[in-house]
Amino acid sequence: MKLTVFDTAGKELRQIDAADEVFGIEPNRAVLHQAYVAQMSNRRAGNAHTKTRGEVEGSTKKIRRQKGLGVSRQGGVRASHHVGGGVAFGPRHHDYIRDLPRTMKRLALRSALSSHAADGDIIVVEGLVPAQPRTKDVQATLKALAVERKALLVSGEYEPNLTRAGSNLDYAKVLPAANLNVVDVLNAHKLVLTEEAVRKIEALWGGLNVKPARGRRVEEAV
Structure with a gap:
């Protein structure tokens, strides 16, 4: 041409x-x-990464007993609804290479x-x-x-x-x-x-x- x-x-x-x-x-x-x-x-870095409740530091001890106190049930301090707890459904490191x-x-x-x-x-x-x-x-x-x-x-x-x-x-x-x-x-x-x-x-x-x-x-x- x-x-x-x-x-x-x-x-x-x-x-x-x-x-x-x-x-x-x-x-x-x-x-x-x-x-x-x-x-x-x-071109994507894929570096955004958060820790789950299984990865953050903290005790696994149950906060209080399950029944008999008249308040809500609570597990460990690493649960996502606690300050300093893990992130629920947060971004995780991912390789986007094609x-x-x-x-x-x-x-x-x-x-x-x-x-x-x-x-x-x-x-x-x-x-x-x-x-x-x-x-x-x-x-x-x-x-x-x-x-x-x-x-x-x-x-x-x-x-x-x-x-x-x-x-x-x-x-x-x-x-x-x-x-x-x-x-x-x-x-x-x-x-x-x-x-x-x-x-x-x-x-x-x-x-x-x-x-x-x-x-x-x-x-x-x-």
Whole structure:
């Protein structure tokens, strides 16, 4: 498929070829959903934890005898209705990690990129990385490209000037191509890429880069 390259003033320069297996597949909505939910779930710490009446310190002796006093029945001081007692039905430490097969992760990212490409929401910019880490330069570029909503700026490698300049914009996020993920791609209305980022993405998630299953060998593609 073709992607249009613009300069920082928003002028169309040329078109480049992009790998269909990365930017031109039919998006798999089910896999996209699973990958998104899994990634968001993996961000949860799950550290909230309370002690039950069996875990707090305190005597297990019955407070008073069961009958004959004309007052309510009471057990131990560690019961949940006593101050300092255990918590009834409180949060417990939980592991929210969800793992997905590598093939599904790759398919999900390809589907996300292809969905943006089909909607015309991928913009390739020549000269996106500023010479100085000035926010106004990146802001002017995005304005010239009519990018006014949440945008994901992707460079081929880590670019400190672009990262620092883009960090002051609340509607922009900067990532190197190797850190591209389903959540950030789907949350962005526009993907603003350098041409180097396009080639890096193709190299990382293109069809020739599929790794063999563990224990198997495949011949290198000629």
